[in-house]
Amino acid sequence: MKIKEICEKLNAEVQVAGDPEREVTQAVAGDLLSFIMGTAAEGSAWVTIQAHLNVAAVAVLKDMPLIILASGRKAPRDLEERCTAENICVACVAESIFRTCSRLSELGIEG
Amino acid sequence: MAAPVCLEYRIEGNNFMTAGTASNNIKNTLKMLGIQSEVCRRAAVIAYEAEINLVIHANGGILKAVISEDRLEITAKDEGPGIPDIEQAMTEGYTTASNQAREMGFGAGMGLPNIKRNSDLFEIESTPGEGTMLKSTVFFNK
Ligand SMILES: Nc1ncnc2c1ncn2[C@@H]1O[C@H](COP(=O)(O)OP(=O)(O)OP(=O)(O)O)[C@@H](O)[C@H]1O
Ligand SMILES: [Mg+2]
Numbered sequence: 214m215k216i217k218e219i220c221e222k223l224n225a226e227v228q229v230a231g232d233p234e235r236e237v238t239q240a241v242a243g244d245l246l247s248f249i250m251g252t253a254a255e256g257s258a259w260v261t262i263q264a265h266l267n268v269a270a271v272a273v274l275k276d277m278p279l280i281i282l283a284s285g286r287k288a289p290r291d292l293e294e295r296c297t298a299e300n301i302c303v304a305c306v307a308e309s310i311f312r313t314c315s316r317l318s319e320l321g322i323e324g
Numbered sequence: 325m326a327a328p329v330c331l332e333y334r335i336e337g338n339n340f341m342t343a344g345t346a347s348n349n350i351k352n353t354l355k356m357l358g359i360q361s362e363v364c365r366r367a368a369v370i371a372y373e374a375e376i377n378l379v380i381h382a383n384g385g386i387l388k389a390v391i392s393e394d395r396l397e398i399t400a401k402d403e404g405p406g407i408p409d410i411e412q413a414m415t416e417g418y419t420t421a422s423n424q425a426r427e428m429g430f431g432a433g434m435g436l437p438n439i440k441r442n443s444d445l446f447e448i449e450s451t452p453g454e455g456t457m458l459k460s461t462v463f464f465n466k
Contacts, residue, residue: 245432250369263429270344274368
């Protein structure tokens with residue numbers, strides 16, 4: 214599914230647009246950076262409540278085009294700027310990681 | 325490729341904000357050199373975890389990548405506190421990360437295991453009070 218469609222279906226507030234047309238088929242969830250580094254498939258969406266600059270470093274290295282910040286988290290300025298520079302979409306949702314993942318699953322995104 | 329390509333970075337200790345820059349640089353250089361994407365992926369994990377360990381555990385150090393005809397060698401060298409028990413440090417889940425680091429999502433105790441899993445050759449040497457030297461090799465076309 215296209216990133217922009219995912220954002221619409223999740224009712225997300227898009228903080229950084231990134232590459233809205235890019236297709237995403239998989240997602241990963243978690244707040245431990247090395248866990249994500251070790252387990253995420255390239256090209257995945259990443260659902261997390263971590264909202265700081267190092268999240269972008271991991272997303273860039275794992276080529277993850279979509280960061281979904283759950284539970285009402287917002288990207289601080291530096292994270293927003295880095296994601297803009299790297300063409301990574303940052304989408305903010307009010308719902309929890311759990312709810313967000315179950316919604317993604319309903320949309321056919323694989324875990 | 326005639327001469328090996330050498331990249332060297334001085335990694336600043338405890339600076340979470342620039343952490344990841346050197347590893348990203350290494351990954352981009354590998355891509356630019358046309359190295360297989362599988363190797364780039366593995367290199368990204370190795371370089372990142374080694375870099376972060378320099379930042380959070382070692383008061384900084386030197387991260388080096390040498391790309392030669394058949395392999396990539398990544399070395400991380402520091403003069404930090406060292407690791408008293410390497411076997412323990414290599415155990416998934418073991419961490420001594422500070423609370424501040426953990427709040428940011430570091431400290432899963434998965435960095436060294438991630439490096440080992442992605443390496444073809446892996447070496448780590450450490451002397452408490454003197455520092456740590458980690459070397460990881462990835463072969464091309466294997
Ligand atoms: N360069 C280093 N100098 C001193 N101690 C280190 C160094 N690298 C690793 N260690 C020790 O080994 C432990 C395990 O390292 P590892 O990278 O596997 O996990 P972590 O850094 O604690 O957490 P994570 O990498 O998952 O964020 C560390 O908690 C630390 O005690
Ligand atoms: Mg680590």
